[in-house]
Amino acid sequence: MSELRFDDVTVRYGKATAVDGVSLTVPEGEVVGLVGESGSGKSTLARAAVGLAPLSGGRITLGGAPVPTRGRPRPLQMVFQDPYSSLDPRMTVGESVTEAMPPGGTRAERRAEVERLLELVHLDPACAGNVPSRLSGGQRQRVAFARALAARPRVVIADEITSALDVSVQGAVLNLVRELQRDLGLTILFISHNLAVVRYVASHVAVMRDGRIVEQGPAERVLTEPAHDYTRELLAAVPGRSTPRSQR
Amino acid sequence: MAMSLTAESPTAGPAVPGERPWARFALRRLGRLLVSLWVLVTASFAMIHLIPGDPVRGALGPTAPVELVEARRHALGLDDPLATQYLHYLKGLFTGDLGTSISSQLPVSDVVAQRLPATLSLAVLAFLGAVLVAIPLGVVMGVLTRRGHGRRTELAFTTTSVFVATVPDFLIGVALIYVFGIRLGWFPVAGDETASAYVLPVFSLAIGPAAILARIVRVEMVGVLEADFVRTARAKRLPARTVYLGHALPNAVTAALTLGGLLLGAMVAGTVLVENVFAWPGLGSTIVQSILTKDYPVVQAIVLVYGVGVLVTNLVVDVALAVLDPRSKIRED
Amino acid sequence: MQGRWSRVVRTPLGLTATVFVVALLALACLGPVLWGADADVVDTDNILAAPSGEHWAGTDNLGRDILLRVLVACRLSMLLALMAIVLAVVVGLLLGAAPFVLGRRTGRLVTAAVNIAVAFPGILLALFFAVVFGAGATGAVMAIGLAGAPAFARLTQTLVAGIAARDYIAAARMAGVGRVRILFRHVLPNIAEPLVVNATIGAGNALLSFAGLSFLGLGVQSPSYDWGRLLYDGIAAIYVNAAAALTPGAAVLVAGLAFNLFGESVAKGLGVSVGVGLRTVATTRAVVAAEPEAAAHDDEDVPEPSSDVVLDVRDLEVTFPGPAGPVRLVRGVSFEVRRGEAVGIVGESGSGKSMTALAITRLVADHGRVDATRLDLLGTDLLAPDTAVRRRMLGTSLAMVFQDPMTSFNPTRRIGAQLAEVATHHQGMTRREATARAVDRLTAVRIPDAATRVRQYPHEFSGGMRQRAMIGMGLMGKPSLIVADEPTTALDVTVQQQVLDLLTAIREADDVALVLISHDVTVVGEVCDRVMVMYAGRVVEDLPAADLATAARHPYTRALVEAVPDMATDLTRPLATIPGRPVSPADAPVGCAYADRCPLADARCRAEDPPLVADSGRHRVACWHAGEPLPPVRMTDDLVETVESL
């Protein structure tokens, strides 16, 4: 069982409540999309799950047990938004990926594992010796994925992983997400402010606003028959949906 | 192309005007001032207790009779419990009683009162001089060396300012005494009797900080001239004068003061060295004498006065910043 | 690494500083060995002698040779400075790294303590510690070391905080790596360079501070001597033998300067920033006046301008000086915009969209160079020299909206004043009239309670409101053209929608033309009548927006459209991807700039740059194989990027 559950989760920073009583389930082997505008609390929710933000109420469980936030292994991993800040500029790609692996194994085994992971994210294994400055944004995001997978997670949280990328590489990263879900049966919480992107990768969608989830359900239903006004507003704002304005 | 996803939803965010930013700024700033003052007072009190061994024995020398040492200890109140001494010290400060000088047996407050004006006038003149020279110089240099311009000028200015800023004030003082005092005989080299006696000390004190500040102002000016809002001002087709003086200048100066404000506080304490070079009858020459003669009450008081001077200078800079830049009022540090 | 260090030595200043530092280190090692004994020889017949052939800097009050003593004192002076700086760095590092290791609450206390200590100048702290530790070399080392620690602690804290906010630290924590281990593995290596540089500069300053303390009589005591002590003794005799003071003074100065300049040069060479007061900026590049390359592009394909043309651009070139000669960032762009028309420009970052926008509005920084065979706005030649009349015309009939509403307003002035300025300068209004107009314009861009809002500062506005105020600023005059460069990229989708709606409404109300720049094809496709696709500084396709999804003919345009998922994207198929990276205009090849990423590229594409030609109606395209079928996207194979393609 690797179902990720948020139960009435609340996170406060000082007086401000960033996440306010959120309950959300990411079923095993599914991709759940979490949409909302910046500042709505999406990233805070994710960071709380991996222990990077303090929980001031509620429970986060993975397969029924609390998510371990000390020691190893760490069955919940996260991929971040900014590809330029997510890799240590002084470590080679191989070192970064190795660091995230559970301890144990010979050096040769580790090297083989790095190669396997890089191939999994469609990078040339020869990349392992490179420092991040030689990689493009899209390639870095794939290394970040490989590093997350190195920890053998049961669930991966992807936080706005394409919003800092140029459109020409965004597609490749989205394809990768779908492929990992399909081929490895990975459970993914996919956070984005772009509904079209979420629609493409997620089977379930949750809409967040001001720290609360206002609507959630199967992607198809939420995106075609939204029940909440805010979801409708978001949908209406997706560019390219309406007819060109000049002809209106 | 890291896109920033910074905008707020239309309802949330800073749409509500900040409530009374001045009051909150004043409160916060006052709080910091009080904490700093307390640290300063406590440090000056603790100074004498941190001295390894017995400070009185140290001051009187190994041959002094035990009775004298005991009597002096008693006179200084050093045989009371520490807490009592601390309360005494605080009470003394509130009533203006800073104790008695060991060497002259005069009240320390008299010593300070007598010496303070000379130091204060030196520090204030140097402060004004540094600010009034550094800011216009930095701004002009910034405009001349803005991106893609004046590479030679920039190199010359930067090199000169590093040089000038590196030379410590007391060495400048020594050199000035040699050239203008001894060789040329244009200025007096000691004392504060005449107006011309101020020239060399103020110059030695102000030139280093002025050079650094001018450098910071230049860098900020160059940066500000590249800023988006300057491009906006140009897009409004405002005359160059308005773009530089109306839009770029206030931002460059505030940024420079944010970075370089502490320098001006440091300059106040720099009077210690300069006073010793020019035999200036101020607190700086007194404190050194008192350290050497182990006249601790005087040392404590002067450290306190200098500390307050530094804190006041920093306060002046922060208030100036708050006036010039509305954001600095809400910036937590 | 190697290259960066050799850059340090290659500047004249850096080389000089390096030579001096090495020489000083040698002198510190050898000085006492060579002249230690001679420097102590007392010659009572020759007291306080002036400089002579025998004693180049004269003698002191015991007849000892000053020059020799200065040379010998090098070792002690440098040793003491070294010890002090090591003390400062160690204490500073401990205090500076503490908040990271100790966690939030305790960390905040340490930070607050350091902040208070930093406000007290070093000389004051040094005096304090000199009292505590007593006059003498040990006391001075402690005094100067501890007095320097707060500044180092603050520097370390800032640097650590900068690294700690990086996602790779979060990733390491998430993987279960301990805090101390993260500190040593990820944080310290990444802040080592600025720390070392600042420590070098700190060593120079410590040397000078020692001289200061010794000069006050609080440093090294006889019979030991360092430069400060010699200076102290020399000052006493300055009227008799000035060289006795000037020689040690000069020595201190040279050594202090050598270390400072060495540190600065290293900082500059490595691109490291230096603490307050010593910050350096990268030198701006030389301006190379460049002959523009012959601009022989596609002028034959632009129809003759008709009277309702607002903007007419032909063969626009923007050239900037680069490290290896001038770089053409915009390479021959021609188009026109008619009254009320909305033209979109799309392309990836770096394709020259913004440069084009700045060039057509004459806002390119003045070391860049704009060439064109024609650049007319409302019949006014923008290539002609600037005049007051033209400034007024541009100030009132051309509006600009920039990408980042956060930074595009002057943070130190009220919104109202920033709007009113336009009217007082160009429309001859009084302040009061101009402010009234500003309120009116803010209301027009749907800012509620504008009368109060004009008195607020930009930081009191939300992002979307700021962008609307920016549009309102453009409406202070009566614009015929609005140029908006990524006006919604920094905004959330719903806010983006409001801003786009606003632009459309303005356009329809007054027949205002719009040039809308975006990296997002869907945004441009929704708002504009016509879309120009830019790649590596050129327009590769110019087509009606309605044709984007169906009739795009350039392989790049088609890939862009397919790569972006929209609400109708087929979920059963992988998204299109474009392999490789965009070419920057600086290294555009001779042939088609897109050839390296194009599935249709052939030998001709690599050899000859396709011209932008009109093929049907107002559709222009620059491709030798325009409209030919593209091979289908495969899921994996062509996604494997090799190191060579980097």
Ligand SMILES: Nc1ncnc2c1ncn2[C@@H]1O[C@H](COP(=O)(O)OP(=O)(O)O)[C@@H](O)[C@H]1O
């Ligand atoms: N002031 C400048 N000096 C030199 N090169 C610049 C300058 N501004 C931008 N560039 C370069 O010009 C190219 C085009 O940039 P830009 O017009 O901003 O593209 P876009 O708007 O499409 O993202 C890029 O290669 C960028 O690095």
Ligand code: SF4
């Ligand atoms: S000219 Fe050739 S390389 Fe360029 S886009 Fe057309 S087919 Fe591709």
Ligand SMILES: [Mg+2]
């Ligand atoms: Mg741009």
